[in-house]
Amino acid sequence: MIQKNVPLKDYTYTKIGGNADYLAIPESIEELTKAVTFAKKNNLPWMVLGNGSNVLIQDGGIEGLVILTTSLTNMTIEHQLITVEAGAPIIEVSRTAHDHSLSGLEFACGIPGSVGGAVYMNAGAYGGEIKDVCTHVTVLTPEGEVKRLPAEEMAFDYRTSAIPEKNWIVLEAEFVLEEGEQHVIKAKMDELTYLRESKQPLEYPSCGSVFKRPPGHFAGKLIQDANLQGVQIGGAQVSLKHAGFIVNKGDATAKDYLNLVQHVQKTVKEKFGVDLEKEVRVIGRA
Template identity: 60%
Template sequence: MDKLMIENRLKEILPHDNVKIDEELNKYTYTKIGGKADFLLFPTDYKQVQDAYQFALEVDLPVTILGNGSNVLIRDGGIRGVVINLTKLVDITLENNKVIAKCGAAIIDTSRFALKHSLTGLEFACGIPGSVGGALYMNAGAYGGEVSNVLESAKVLTKQGEIITVSKEELELGYRTSSIDKNGWVALEGTFSLSEGNHDLIKEKMDELTFLRESKQPLEFPSCGSVFKRPPNHFAGKLIQDSGLQGTQIGGAQVSTKHAGFIVNVDKATANDYLSLIHHVQKTVKQNYNVDLETEVRIIGEE
């Protein structure tokens, strides 16, 4: 099937304006980096996600799922096939003490929704820049909390095109990992089971965590957030700092002078700049401390 036929079929599934061809992805990532997508889709309901996904499989097009692009590095060659961007699926609702958030909602907004209803448990998420879908995908966490502490269940789209509800146990949530990736599922929504709390105390905790984040993280530059997972018995940022790597720059990518665990885009960095700097950091830390730094950021796309 040629490109025009694929485009026409996708425009039967989604509103025309929500199908973009050869679209630059740097507009949709926190790093402001990324080549073109062959087809970039913005579904507005689960049926559109399901139908677009199934159509892509029928015509042998690879499918890439993109949330708000906060923990991803897209290579300069872009992404072939279909990219499904879920950021139009943002509804957050309340059922008793359960907050139900669609995958495109920001996890920060979900924590604020919980605050509004004086529900405690999601305070840790008030500074995580990702979407709910991304938070489920990698069991996002910060400041001693993580998604697995409060998640009850998730709604996912399977590789067979079925929408099913899976329990927290079936998601196999570990440190920055889940079975969503392993099973090839698409996260559609999460149900968070929270407890009634004191509004003022919840707000106080969230304000404190927000201050910590803003004072320690280099939010003034585009970045993918924390680049590396925490190695056993170490902190990635400290190993990088102690290796004298802060301020090290390749092209437009720089190891942040504010927080060594971040690589920031200070001057029109390419993905190649970013990846070269990541490899340089890994190599230096390995030489100095014999510790392997594993990337937390998801690296996708063509060279």
């Protein structure tokens, strides 16, 4: 069912964002393709949103149709191959791999994104990336064709891939992992979970890391050294726990968030001559 004028802040990790003109939450790939057909028939722009973990939706909302993939979570396991639909949380895939004594996705045990989003941006943490384990991706092309493509065609790079440029929709991803010992896999996941929980401001809504790592530097360290921790514009604040995060203290708008991003970029550039590039995707109408 396609809904009208739906608040998107209810579907994002920042708890920020205006309304979608139309919203669809398909429960199968067939329903997803029907939603795309609806948009084309009605000359509506359309876009796919995973679970809203690495995006900032602007206060004017999103024109046209937004398709949420959060109900597309089917997963199959055959030997060392895990095939999973785009809406499944990558954390759950990591846990399932552990349950089947499969190693390679431990790095993803704390990444709060969907499989589709993780593939879209080649998500990574603690030395691992999606490109290390992904072998094939099934996509829906802008022409409506379903294609199963090898990972080589994804052009995976640091926090990016060919998907946004090609305007593909990720439908499914395949991961080939290595056989391992369950207790060793669990120990690694426990260690990474501890590191994440002790260093990241999980008690507040946020989009995760705001900036990409600049060559030769760490974004959080630069922001901290620029004395920007705790700086606040409106309801958006540079986290006191981890300077690479901007948190929503309760009533932040996207405008607050973006003004603070620009202030951080300007200050770091003036003090250290380093350009901070946004990792978070900014979408929608200002």
